[in-house]
Amino acid sequence: MNENREVGVWMNTWNEVYESARSKCHKCRCCNVCNGVACKGETPGPGGKGSGRAFMRNVELLSKVALVMDTIVSNEEVDTSTDFFQTTVSMPVYAAPISGILQNYGAELDDLTYTEQLVKGCLDVNTLAFSGDGMHDHMFLEPLKVLQKYGSKGIATIKPWVGEHMKWRIEAAEAANLVAIASDIDASGLTNLRKSKTPVEFKSVEALKELRAMTSKPLILKGILSVEGAKKALEAGADAIIVSNHGGRVLDDSISAYDVLRDIKAAVQDKMKILVDGGIRSGADVFKCLALGADGVLIGRPISHAVIGGGSEGVRIYLEKIQLELKEAMAMCGCKKISDITIDKVKVLF
């Protein structure tokens, strides 16, 4: 449907962007509610691994956090801005690293074009994107160049490769003067990646300390899902963790980040930043994550839909929608600034 839309005419509302994405995705159904039910087990594809429960659980748990309204407050306006490692962003919402748009969504869009539209769209609303990585050098280098083209305002993500493969990537990211460098260390548990031509390896606390020493930039570890893991990340010197089950795509039947977010916050407190992702679909969802203890969130699939459906303009439209929703949730719950969003502003129903 809508196959005869003119390419390049950006849609001016989110529904049009999403409808456009739906017409371009031949693997992802672009369901009304993106919750992992229809696509369960579809990897490659947009689904959660195996039973798909880990993806579905992300959405399900967020739906079981409810907002506590209170409008008896002073009459100043709401401000959603925050700081991300000395960069001011319009809201604590970042684009997750995603690659393989063709394989996973069935959309004719190469990863380089994808990354450029993504980064531009994020910067248009004054927030940041994470770029991706892959087993061939160019899969890391080309997204990096995009980030550099846009003022180095973004975060490179590096898989936990063995030895030199990891080292030169960190050095390249360091040289690019990015906002921060991330590593999605949960990839180390994937059998096929441990056996690939460029293999990943498990990173112990000692190994992570060595990575830590390779860069002066903030180091972010992605794929933490336990209090123990968070403590080890802290011991290794990480500046931030991303509590994440990787959208349910690396371990069937894993818990959701929301199962463990409050415990991690209690254990880690303010000693490092806590980011989270998984199933976030609205500004109210962002609000919930912050109330549960996160300093910020990453959004994955819907931002991919935004890029596919409307390029950087689609990303802008999507993120403005999220910001408006976040702002209204804050207004209704009596929060004037991001740090006002505390655990007593929600009721956790699980």
Next chain:
Amino acid sequence: MNENREVGVWMNTWNEVYESARSKCHKCRCCNVCNGVACKGETPGPGGKGSGRAFMRNVELLSKVALVMDTIVSNEEVDTSTDFFQTTVSMPVYAAPISGILQNYGAELDDLTYTEQLVKGCLDVNTLAFSGDGMHDHMFLEPLKVLQKYGSKGIATIKPWVGEHMKWRIEAAEAANLVAIASDIDASGLTNLRKSKTPVEFKSVEALKELRAMTSKPLILKGILSVEGAKKALEAGADAIIVSNHGGRVLDDSISAYDVLRDIKAAVQDKMKILVDGGIRSGADVFKCLALGADGVLIGRPISHAVIGGGSEGVRIYLEKIQLELKEAMAMCGCKKISDITIDKVKVLF
């Protein structure tokens, strides 16, 4: 269906009234069970905002309160009457303020005619209605005139407008000598209303104290949904609060009043009246609310259906049905008067 029914021939049973409403509503489906599922996200329309979960949660939580039967009691008859700020009412059940019948239900009924039929129907069974408000002066003044025409036996509701817009409305309500004056302060969190020609604003405790000082009438604050909010309302000098998520129409994913009603009762005790609304569909539901700590309840959508389907006669039929159901619930649970309906008369299954 039933399009050729003669207008003005009031139905004499609730099912006929509801069937008539169904034939006249072009946006609301008038489902067999009015629970927010079919209409989720339909605003304008009768639905809950966004995911619709806040509306659905109202109905769901009430369905998870069960009555504890006990008929070993003395043989006196059940009395449902109570006092509402020195007015005796036949039962603690009031009509919620609703406007925009055409936009939300798709029924050809202007708000003034709606209000008149509503007020008349409530008085016919000896209870009271809340009237509505809007950004144009006449949207407040005309319903007020209706209340005056019927002996001032009702409550005017005023949005939390800025400065003078609020002041003259309170003065007009005061002059009309109504039973009480209410303000649905939760409207202050709505971005579009804060930016409208006549804007609303957040009301702090100090600002509410100023409103309090403007009238000698009982002041009711509507849209409280937290213990903290209830305490602030008390501090501001309110005579009553309405614990409410506004039928799920102002904040997606908000908690339900029933999530917090018992805690608010514990915090506030008898220092001010506690009213509640959301998803109440039967006399048993009224019983549940009172058992959970409310002094009275407001009913919204079903009473709109009653007005649309049968005018004041429809309201009378609906409220008599509610009263009969409340009376039987009280009889089966060994309650002779409203104050006998205590927390031990229900089992809360959530």
Next chain:
Amino acid sequence: MNENREVGVWMNTWNEVYESARSKCHKCRCCNVCNGVACKGETPGPGGKGSGRAFMRNVELLSKVALVMDTIVSNEEVDTSTDFFQTTVSMPVYAAPISGILQNYGAELDDLTYTEQLVKGCLDVNTLAFSGDGMHDHMFLEPLKVLQKYGSKGIATIKPWVGEHMKWRIEAAEAANLVAIASDIDASGLTNLRKSKTPVEFKSVEALKELRAMTSKPLILKGILSVEGAKKALEAGADAIIVSNHGGRVLDDSISAYDVLRDIKAAVQDKMKILVDGGIRSGADVFKCLALGADGVLIGRPISHAVIGGGSEGVRIYLEKIQLELKEAMAMCGCKKISDITIDKVKVLF
């Protein structure tokens, strides 16, 4: 379907009996699982009142009690027999009082014939039936005559009528030398019965003590659903109570007997017998009730199906099935006799 089956040819297995019942019931659907879902709100009819939740809750809660298997026991056979007020019965399973077969099931069977087949069927497997009552004298007297014809081996049930209407019924039951006399006192809360030509009334503890004094027979109070009610029944001198929500037919949204059975057992202990009913469909269900604290159970709807589908022979077939299932549940859980069925033999999942 099966309309041309010959009347009077009793079926020899339960499925045939049930199929026969299905062909004869024009109001009850005789669902594969009799759980109150399809017939919700159908009164008259076989359903639960209003939302039907009270009926459905009975079945649902029983489904949430699970049996704890243990077969490491001595090698003696299982015995399901027990004592009911000095009468030995083959199992603690009794037929509930039911009337209005035509109105509620749509089966062409008058209540007198129904009662005779019921009583005969119960005695054939050596257990007992409760007979019913109604606002006309013969509705009590004729079932009573049936019980007398079968050796007075049964229990008469009397509604909580005012004054003389109650008195002569108790005297007649006393004269008939029955095993026990019951009163379903929950009927006192029904508005239409309180206003009928022969009205019921609420019975206080004092009023129940008067009834108690009218007969030397064991007195059973039916329709207790709270600890408080159980204590009052004990104070009034009752020999047994039937914890029951009346199959969900007297109070919409009432709790189920299973919500309160353990608490009542803890409060009452062995000071009076505790019977229970609601949603019991198998021998495993009987086992569950006994484990939760009951001394015996009543079965309603399925026994009506048995009578309608196969007369006394249908009742025999049904009750033999129940007994076999009870026996096997006991065998698998290491219980040799009824008193071995204790709370540790089940896990309660609600």
Next chain:
Amino acid sequence: MNENREVGVWMNTWNEVYESARSKCHKCRCCNVCNGVACKGETPGPGGKGSGRAFMRNVELLSKVALVMDTIVSNEEVDTSTDFFQTTVSMPVYAAPISGILQNYGAELDDLTYTEQLVKGCLDVNTLAFSGDGMHDHMFLEPLKVLQKYGSKGIATIKPWVGEHMKWRIEAAEAANLVAIASDIDASGLTNLRKSKTPVEFKSVEALKELRAMTSKPLILKGILSVEGAKKALEAGADAIIVSNHGGRVLDDSISAYDVLRDIKAAVQDKMKILVDGGIRSGADVFKCLALGADGVLIGRPISHAVIGGGSEGVRIYLEKIQLELKEAMAMCGCKKISDITIDKVKVLF
């Protein structure tokens, strides 16, 4: 479908094996997810007994255990091997004793051929099978011969027969020098088996001690489902128990092994081996069982599907799939060896 596949051409992937099984089973539907829903009550057939809830509960509870990911670990490879009574196996996953393939699955496969393919397939991946038993001597002896043919590397299962019927079987198993001898003592509660030509009987602790004394081989008691039962098995001298509700086939509404596994582990600790079965469908499920306290698991229905669909090759393919999944679950959760799989590696959501 696929009826014209050539028999004997073994499939080389699990999906092909399962599709082949589906084409050969005329009673079992070989559902995409084998969870007991479609076949509930179908015994004979593959279903759970009666309501089928005991089967369904197995699958349901496993789905409510979630894995706690942690990849910050040393970089050594994962090892799934373990010891089973002095035999090293590639993983703690064994084939459950199953007989009656024709009656239960509707597949044209005699039990002897079934057993041979099963045993061979298990040994091909270096693990072990349990053989079955029946009321005729050959139903025990022929499977026993198969085990002997394959180096006696397996476990014979004996029903709790009375006297001599049990004794000669144990002696024959002893003489065959098997890895261990098991008895599914839960069969003693089945009425029809207690009344069969060769009857079973309940085995008390004393009776089990006598069995214990008859053999020098490890003795495994199958069908334990309570802490009390586990303690009695320990007292009787058992070397291992299999916590099991027999796939929901012996007692409707029984609890699942997973309801009681942790409590049994706490009570028994390391004094005897704890095996478990019921609803295990993936390597992640195996991981969950081990985390809950089991030393190993048995898999039933899916291995039957494997034999039916692909003979020993099907079993090999299935078990290699399970091993790969187990290995990846261990990798993602930071477990290098089986004993690393502890309770903190999962979150139990029931």
